[in-house]
Amino acid sequence: MILTGSDIVIKSIIDEGVDLVFGYPGGQVINLYDSLYKYQDEIKHVLTCHEQGAAHAADGYARATGKVGVCIATSGPGATNLVTGIATAYMDSIPLVAITGNVPMNLLGKDSFQEVDITGITMPITKHNYIVKDVNKLQDVISEAFYIAREGRPGPVLIDIPKNIQIEKTEYKKKTPLSIGRKEFTIKEEKIEQAIELINKAKKPFIYVGGGAVIAGCSSEVLALAEKINAPICSSLMGIGVVPKDHRLYTGMIGMHGTKASNISATKSDLFIALGARFSDRVVASGEYLSNAKILHIDVDPAEVNKNVKVDLSVIGDLKSVLERIIPKVKENKNEEWLKNAEHLKSLSAYKKDEEKELTPEYFFEVLNSLDDGNLIISTEVGQHQMWTAQYFNFRKPRTFISSGGLGTMGFGLGASIGAQFGKPGSKVVNIAGDGSFMMNCQELATAVKNNLPVVVVVMNNNVLGMVRQWQTLFFDGRYSHTTLDRETDLVKLAEAFGATGYRVVERNQLKGVLAKALNSKGPVLIDYRIDYDKKVFPMVAPGAPINQIICEEDI
Incomplete structure (x- = not known):
């Protein structure tokens, strides 16, 4: 079958199982959009308000489903508007394929209108990228791009297609997607045996799960190992949901805003088992806190081993496959004293019912948890509200926490929730936002309205850039340089202007009724939830300090 390059692009992504793409048209992708029109019965296109919103939406789709997210943008500013979204996906290992148009090949390198070297720009933030200069190679490039985005440690891939390649014709044959195996043969048996020996000798094992455990889909294996050796489990921000929050062995998040139970247990353990986690600076701070423990690191990416923390043993391979081989040979161990210690620390970290009269984040999540039917997915922007969400919402399963961890992208949550x-x-x-983050990409409310999506946006409105203000309070003697917003924006009216429903909550007795109505709404809702500008996130570890040097609210 002879098709144009643009038809081949759309047919090829349909062959990859894609039935939904997010994007924004422009001059150098008109042909692609003509093909989208032609194949609209086979693939849906969601028009966002901004290309960044398209990238974040494709990212949120991928995080929630485990599938590859796809976004499309034109050349020049259209392509550069994707960059923040691509970098966000790259830092959190999210499978994404970004397709951009470019000027015809005879105009490349001539500073043509809306020409930009997007492959050069995105080289550091993609697993791989392409500029397609031969229409005969287009189909193979697309097939390979999807394979690369999915295989091993996932990540974003960019395909840049000059306009003349979209117009030229060549033969198209339907292809089966390149298969991805679990690559068990790459896992060294010697390493498996050494890992089993370390685990069997440990008297105070502690398990640390990261986003890799979500990607590998190995919640049951993580719990099987933990329960067999009675090891407490903590998680990074990206690992939230791998273990149900109410599980007896779960001690909560670890790191800068981690629980006392997780941070102190890490310093007292004799074996620290890292599963699909990369020891980021928000977790390790000072790596010396693990000096009393041997470290076993299991991960699919060898580049992460010994990068931030020197480990005693690493096992490289698909996390699910590795655990399936380790668990049967690990000895059961009650570790009663060690478990008692963790349980005691958990009691010190336990959430105390909020008895204050004003609106607080704790009270909001107390009510949201009471209304959760187990069917909620929570997305966030970035800031204090992100940490409150991680601390207080009762996550029970993976892929229900959609948040920018590595890049920390303000403006991520609304597009991702869509x-x-x-x-x-x-x-x-439900997208939890701060008023600072929300205003960065609030225009995507129009996208939610146009598609009648039942997304609920909750703005923790404190009229400040809360997390930066918190640092200014604690470490800069209260010099609040440009973190007080003093904006007159009426968020309820703004929501209504976009066509969404808006509510304002200023008293506790309003929240449950408003939240219940929002959760039962068939379309998008915004809740303006007013909190005090000096509300802080605790516990906290100062940047660069050991994680057992914990600052609590009572210390301030």
């Missing part, structure tokens, strides 16, 4: 809602239409997506 993508997650499209990916999981049977669920309800």
Whole structure:
């Protein structure tokens, strides 16, 4: 079958199982959009308000479903507007394929209108990228791009297609997607045996799960190992949901805003088992805190081993495959004294019922948890509200926490919530935002309205850039340089202007009724939830300090 390059692009992504893409048209992708029109019965296109919103929506879709997210943008500013979204996906290992148009090949390198070297720009933030200069190679490039995005440690891939390649014609033959095996043969048996020996000798094992455990889909294996050796389990921000929050062995998040139970247990353990985690600076701070423990690191990416923390043993391979081989040979161990110690620390970290009269984040999540039917997906922007969400919401399963961890992208959550809602239409997506983050990409409310998505946006409105203000309070003697917003924006009216429903909550007795109505709404809702500008996130570890040097609210 002879097709144009643009038809081949759309047919090829359909062959990869893609039935939904996010994007924004422009001059150098008109041909691609003409092909999208032609194949609209086979693939849905969601028009966002901004290309960054398209990238974040594709990312949120991928996080919620485990599938590859796809976004499309034109050349020049259209392509550069994707960059923040691509970098966000790269830092969190999210499978994404970004397709951009470019000027015709005879105009490349001539500073043509809306020409930019997007492959050069995105080289550091993609697993791989391409500029396609031969229409005969286009189909193979697309097939390979999807394979690379999915295999091993996932990540974003960019395909840049000059306009003349979209117009030229060549033969198209339907292809089966390149298969991805679990690559068990790459796992060294010697390493497996050494890992088993370390685990069997440990008297105070502690398990640390990261985003890799979500990607590998190995929640049951993580719990099987933990329960067999009675090891407490903590998680990074990206690992939230791998273990149900109410599980007896779960001690909570570890790191800068981690629980006392997790941070102190890490310093007292004799074996620290890292599963699909990369020891980021927000977790390790000072690596010396693990000096009393041997470290076993299991990960699919060898580049992460010994990068931030020197480990005693690493096992490289698919995490699920590795655990399946380790668990049967690990000896059962009650580790009663060690478990008692962890349980005592958990009691010190336990959430105390909020008895204050004003609106607080704790009270909000107390009410949200009471209304959760187990069907909620929570997305966030970045800041204090992100940490409160991680600390207080009762996550029970993976792929229900959609948040920018590595890059920390303000403006991520709303677009991501739209993508997650499209990916999981049977669920309800709640996006927790701060007023600073929300205003960065608030225009995507129009996208939610146009598609009648039942997304709920909750703005923790404190009229400040809360996390930066908190640092200014603690470490800069209260010099609040440009973190007080003093904006007159009426968020309820703004929501209504976009066509969404808006509510304002200023008293506790309003919240439950408003939240119940929002969760039962068939379309998008915004809740303006007013909190005090000096509300802080605790516990906290100062940047660069050992994680057992914990600052609590009572210390201030």
